[in-house]
Amino acid sequence: MRVRNDHERYGLISILLHWTMAALVVGLFFLGRYMVDLDYYHPWYHRAPDIHRGLGVLSAILLVVRLAWRLGNPRPGLLGSPWEQRAALWVHRLFYLLMAATVVAGYLLTTADGRGVDVFGWFEVPATLHGVNRQEDLAGDVHKWLANGLMGLAVLHTLAALKHHFVDRDATLRRMLWPGRT
Ligand code: HEM
Ligand code: HEM
Numbered sequence: 001m002r003v004r005n006d007h008e009r010y011g012l013i014s015i016l017l018h019w020t021m022a023a024l025v026v027g028l029f030f031l032g033r034y035m036v037d038l039d040y041y042h043p044w045y046h047r048a049p050d051i052h053r054g055l056g057v058l059s060a061i062l063l064v065v066r067l068a069w070r071l072g073n074p075r076p077g078l079l080g081s082p083w084e085q086r087a088a089l090w091v092h093r094l095f096y097l098l099m100a101a102t103v104v105a106g107y108l109l110t111t112a113d114g115r116g117v118d119v120f121g122w123f124e125v126p127a128t129l130h131g132v133n134r135q136e137d138l139a140g141d142v143h144k145w146l147a148n149g150l151m152g153l154a155v156l157h158t159l160a161a162l163k164h165h166f167v168d169r170d171a172t173l174r175r176m177l178w179p180g181r182t
Contacts, residue, residue: 002180005073012179014073017066022154024059025099028052029151053110054120060103067096079170084160091157098153102146109139 004011010018035048078085110117111127112135118124132138164172175181 005076007074008076008175008182009180010076010175011073013069015176015179017062017069018176021059021062021066021099024055024062025150026154028055028059029147031055032147050118050120053106053117056103056106057117057119057125059099060107063096063099063103076175079164079172080168088160091153091160094153095150095157098146098150102143102150105139105143105146109136109143112136112139 002009002011003013005014031048031052035044035052038045038048078088080088107117107125108129111125111130112132114127114130116124116126129135161173161176164170165174171182
């Protein structure tokens with residue numbers, strides 16, 4: 001089985017990283033939306049944010065691994081017309097940027113009071129920048145809008161992938177589903 005990418009195909013590691021991160025980002029989005037509306041006496045009032053923050057930090061670690069893997073591997077050439085290829089390239093770059101920014105805003109929001117982020121009791125990420133005037137409110141607003149932007153982009157990206165598959169009938173989606181497909 002192909003593990004690394006080449007200039008035409010995605011390998012196993014890129015595919016696993018793509019789908020794990022996609023599931024994490026979508027899961028974190030809906031968990032985030034769900035937890036901010038919970039009543040104080042709801043059994044998930046504390047548990048849901050704990051899970052959200054823990055998974056958020058794990059997604060940050062995966063993002064670093066993914067960027068390193070991406071930079072150390074060839075990128076399969078994009079398919080479609082020249083404008084589609086340019087658009088896809090910028091959407092992918094924007095994804096990396098938005099994922100990083102959302103995680104940083106979530107971290108600054110959580111650590112605004114100087115306490116670190118506990119990750120499932122396994123380890124703690126210490127606070128760094130804290131005590132800034134209205135840090136929690138500002139970082140909270142930014143976090144929310146970045147997460148909305150990330151989901152908007154994910155919808156666009158999914159529609160584009162489906163268009164490649166069902167309209168253009170090219171290998172774009174197939175090669176992201178199974179290693180070594182062209
Ligand atoms: C890609 C990763 C992430 C996504 C997509 C995401 C998404 C969201 C969403 C949609 C909300 C609800 C916002 C609202 O409607 O007010 C939220 C809230 C929150 N997120 Fe995240 N999040 C991510 C990562 C993180 C990380 C890494 C942390 C902390 C280390 C974090 C901490 C929080 C906290 C504390 C809230 C509650 C904010 C409040 O009480 O108003 N998030 N997140
Ligand atoms: C929040 C969810 C998602 C995120 C953050 C995301 C992110 C990305 C990123 C950053 C790339 C570029 C990979 C590279 O660096 O080469 C990519 C490629 C791709 N994604 Fe997603 N993705 C998500 C969901 C989806 C979904 C739901 C589908 C399919 C229905 C999909 C299909 C694809 C395909 C087919 C490619 C390969 C594009 C090509 O080779 O031209 N993605 N995705």
